[in-house]
Amino acid sequence: MNRLVDMQDALSQATTLEEFQTFVENLRAVYDLEHLVYHSVNSTGGQYAALTYEPVWVERYIEQDYARIDPVVQGCYRQFQPIEWKTLDWSTKASRAFLGEASEAGLGNQGFSVPIRGPSGQFALVSVNQKCNDEMWASFTSERSADLLLISHYLNEKALQIEGNPNRGPTRSLSPREKDTLTLLATGANRASIAETLKISESTLRVYIESARFKLGAANTTHAVAMALTHGLIVV
Amino acid sequence: MNRLVDMQDALSQATTLEEFQTFVENLRAVYDLEHLVYHSVNSTGGQYAALTYEPVWVERYIEQDYARIDPVVQGCYRQFQPIEWKTLDWSTKASRAFLGEASEAGLGNQGFSVPIRGPSGQFALVSVNQKCNDEMWASFTSERSADLLLISHYLNEKALQIEGNPNRGPTRSLSPREKDTLTLLATGANRASIAETLKISESTLRVYIESARFKLGAANTTHAVAMALTHGLIVV
DNA sequence: CGATCCCTCGCTATTTTGGGGGAGGGTTAA
């Protein structure tokens, strides 16, 4: 387990994306893997990765927006547990084509990916890739799964830290009533029913909505609710 | 590290909530902690926990809906890293009252919590609690933080497995246009400006909003955006 | 080849929200 301790030490030194990338490359070498990938995905198509794949493949992946069809990404997105690539559904046409291209780009036949989730819907995955037979791979993944979980956690922690956390700006705190209001709005209730629930007049309710909007600098109610959610001010 | 392996074995036997609860109790004993808590806060406001707190405290916690003001829950909700309770903000009146009650209920002065997130916005936290001085606690948490991360992961995996995923079944995935739409709505844009941004007519845009609402079972646009956010379908 | 979904656009009401004003009384901290 020394490797993990060393890793944390080395990782704590990294403060830039370049150092992060170098770290991932070193980690690949230490574990004697074909490839190691940290891949952060967000739903709007933005993505950031530190990886050891061929640049050509990476470029094509981004250009073709393969994250949308990549069975590994899609599979991880719906699971909590790490995923063995072999267990994924490679039957669709798109998947097959994707697999073919990936093989050509030098990816091994074995793969294992760990989903990681952070606040505000942040999502990333750490994948390891190898060329070997099923038996050897099963042995590797069962022995190293705990390591991989921890590595994934530390990598994501570092990535979030380097990217800077999005909760920038002095978000003024909301009053209890404002929280109640936004929370109920987030459940889809309209002003009339919320007023009834909170046993106040709709006029009063409007004051809360408006003051919450003002405090958050939100353009409208939906915006205010979205901001409150992503800033963790309310939990629905 | 044998303890962790044993733990996984023992946990794999558990198939019911009662066994899960017993497992948590045993784990508390093994690590010689005052308390150990697995607390799942689901997005509809419901919560499920396996813990070693006094039943009276648990009842009060649920009855008063303390999850909404509990600084540990609130803090974990917006962090990726585990949290040391001492670093939280205990200055507000509600926090202080909460802390007072918690102490009376037998909670120790030291605490450490690990946030865990699963698919569809699932959120849980694992907390450990102890009565001891700062130095001893710092030593414990630094030595055991990796253990705790893994424990949290395995506990959540098991909890998800036991609970099954019936409530998250009908969440159909959103089409790209629907995601675009909800994402822009979450930024506070109105329909006119979104239509302009996406270079489509407002009529078309309305179809997306309505189909997204329908798919998510949302009562209105704000609800749909909130659901998409908490389920991790969009990221702002 | 039909079912199903996605993308695109239109119409007329009706309902809901938002903007901009007020007002009074309570608590808390400088």
Next chain:
DNA sequence: TTAACCCTCCCCCAAAATAGCGAGGGATCG
């Protein structure tokens, strides 16, 4: 004792969103 919040309530009117209909063309999959 002020100032700065917080909670509560009211008015009018304009703007925006929603409900409930419709239409056609394209891709995909069984």
